[in-house]
Amino acid sequence: MATTTTTRRRSSSSGAKRSSGSTTRAKTTARQTSAKSNSNGGESNRSKSSSEKSAFDFKGGWLGAAAAGAAIAIAANLGRKLAMQGMSAAAGDWDDMLAAEHEATLALFDKILATDDSQTVKRAMMIKKLTHALDKHAHEEEHVVYPALRAANDTHDADLLEGEHGYVKTFLFELNEMEKGSPDFLPKVREFRDMISRHAKMEEEEVFPRLKEGLTDEQNAHITMLVNKEGFKMA
Template sequence: MATKSQSKSGTGGSGNQDNEGLFNWGSGNTGVLVGAAMAGAAVGIAANVGRKLFVQLTSGATGDWLDALKTEHAMALAIFDKIEATDDSQTMMRTHLLAKLKYALTKHALEEENVIYPALRQANSAYDADHLEEDHGYVKTYLYELETMPKNSPEWLARVRDFRQMIQTHMTEEENEIFPKFREQLSAEQNSRITAMMHKEGYKFA
């Protein structure tokens, strides 16, 4: 995704005519400024790549695809724990934690919907894939409701608990039934390919 760029700029003087002509857009200092801007952009790109790698590596990008998804499940439940530990006066904290939960679940859903569920369908498990993807629609509904409800309402936390119960049922079905059965059908090469594809999808969203 990232591209490397190199720029050379002279320090001034008549002996640097080639460098002066490279970025000579009407000011003697323009070349220096553009060179500095390009260097800053390169640093920004590198930092962004590093951030993406960090996010991906700390959000389950270890082991194969099922191990990674299990880790992401556990991380989402840990955010639920923090949300449920808040009280009605902590509206800013609830808003912050809900944003973290939405990010984690959205990234996770994209990995499953763009890689795992299509692979399930290809393996003649369309019913399971459709069922799990239907659950993701309810996830979006819960997130929308929690974003629009007053964060200091007693009903808000009750809705969070309903959401968690739904999510845990979904996760248990994936971890204990559908995904292990599917993984058993895969060759080592197929398993590695699906793992790489899923991590690539997660990296896009990191």
């Protein structure tokens, strides 16, 4: 009887040990599974972080390139403006500057008149250039010189000359809209040139000398500065 009881106790003890071993292995397996899961999660997070960083770097690089491109474009435009207005400013006082622009404009007309009907692209480009040059010139006169004429009690000539600028805009509109290979193109350009030549001659030989004669050195320098300022805006 004692032997049987002892055997049962050993059996029970052995079963308990096996149960304990099973529990331990289960816990170990669970820890390993958890560790593996954490490891996979870490790798996933690292992969996600790397992906986000890559996207951020791409966006940052793109924005940096865009900013650099914009800076280059602004610098180039500023350089172009300085060069264009610098050519006018080099002529001297305001009246000399405007006379130099008259001369350059008439030379551009002559280049257009030297083209033939097959050079439609060249004509179109030159008309665009002419439009820009005359828009700039008109802006300088209308915002500085003609107001100065009115201040000097020369309202009649100021109104007459500014009124002619309306016809300049009409000619430019017609030439920009016209077929550049049209047989009517060169006659229109020639008519326009004649009108600009008469306008420039009146300003240079009559109106500008009369205005300048009544200016002090300080007033003359101020008008020169203002013409340069307005010209730079439009260059």
